[in-house]
Amino acid sequence: MPPDSSPSTLHGVRSVVDDLALESVGGIDGRFTVVIDEGWRVLHTFGGMSKAWAIEAAHMALGRDDLQVISAQSTYVQAIPPGRVAIQADVVRSGRRGAQVSVRLWSTEQPRELAAPYLTADVVFGGPDAGATDLTRVRFPDDARTPESSAPREEFLRSTIDIPFHRQTDWRLAQGAFDPDEADVDLRSISWFRFQRSPIGPTGAWHPPALAVPGDILGPAVSRGLGGRLFFVITLQLSLQWLAPVRSEWVCQHATAIAARGGFVTGTADLWSEDHELVGFATQVAMLRPFERVAADGLLGAETQG
Numbered sequence: 001m002p003p004d005s006s007p008s009t010l011h012g013v014r015s016v017v018d019d020l021a022l023e024s025v026g027g028i029d030g031r032f033t034v035v036i037d038e039g040w041r042v043l044h045t046f047g048g049m050s051k052a053w054a055i056e057a058a059h060m061a062l063g064r065d066d067l068q069v070i071s072a073q074s075t076y077v078q079a080i081p082p083g084r085v086a087i088q089a090d091v092v093r094s095g096r097r098g099a100q101v102s103v104r105l106w107s108t109e110q111p112r113e114l115a116a117p118y119l120t121a122d123v124v125f126g127g128p129d130a131g132a133t134d135l136t137r138v139r140f141p142d143d144a145r146t147p148e149s150s151a152p153r154e155e156f157l158r159s160t161i162d163i164p165f166h167r168q169t170d171w172r173l174a175q176g177a178f179d180p181d182e183a184d185v186d187l188r189s190i191s192w193f194r195f196q197r198s199p200i201g202p203t204g205a206w207h208p209p210a211l212a213v214p215g216d217i218l219g220p221a222v223s224r225g226l227g228g229r230l231f232f233v234i235t236l237q238l239s240l241q242w243l244a245p246v247r248s249e250w251v252c253q254h255a256t257a258i259a260a261r262g263g264f265v266t267g268t269a270d271l272w273s274e275d276h277e278l279v280g281f282a283t284q285v286a287m288l289r290p291f292e293r294v295a296a297d298g299l300l301g302a303e304t305q306g
Helices: 047-062 208-215 218-225 291-296
Strands: 031-036 068-076 083-094 098-107 119-126 169-173 188-195 231-242 251-261 264-273 278-290
Touching (some): 047 098, 047 119, 047 208, 047 231, 068 208, 188 218, 208 231, 208 251, 208 264, 218 231, 218 264, 218 278
Antiparallel strands (some): 031 083, 068 119, 169 188, 231 278, 251 264
């Protein structure tokens, strides 16, 4: 069932599709701007959403409806605050069945020649071959509860930090629980994700760049593996592969932390639609920062989180 769209329940909730819309800059091929709204902020702008803007810019710069996004690798250089940013998307190659686009995103408050990028991305597009053989090695997790029987975020969220991003999404734990006294030796997390405002468009599927948002999901697996201790997961690199259109409101996130060493963690996530179709796969490398250290830095109030 789609999320309730009545005005009273969606006060202050953003539309991911509307907010991904970019403004072209006249006279410069592949140049766009967008105003990042405060609503997509955790402490800074959510990493998956930042990646989604880069993918949208790559699609617009390429301008080919015969190709679809296949994969995108993003590197996070600086924390991205709300406000206006510029995006440059350069087509590296545009072939018969494939194309690659290089993207950079930076602040408009600095001169272009001086501004270091917030994010860089390499986006690959391809044309599907209807005669190709399909193979899938991973399976939908057998121990996943349904969205309706999963635990809402509010049941176990212990942080007092105001997180505007949580107002944009419905997130539910689909396996186990966040027990601060018991570590999950499997180092994994199963959850259901949906946007409060649906990303499903006229085609009956999600607007493809929006899948980058649930693809950024390594944090819960890390916290569960360390006995429920909460970490601020600072993404350094995030790679995502699109495997099928998302035609359900909910996406199941099966995340696994492969290893944590020296304050850095590597993990994967397979993403599933409600009918158990594999729709995406992500790999992620992040730096771990305990919430108590974030709090000690004075980042408890909304006014200091930019």
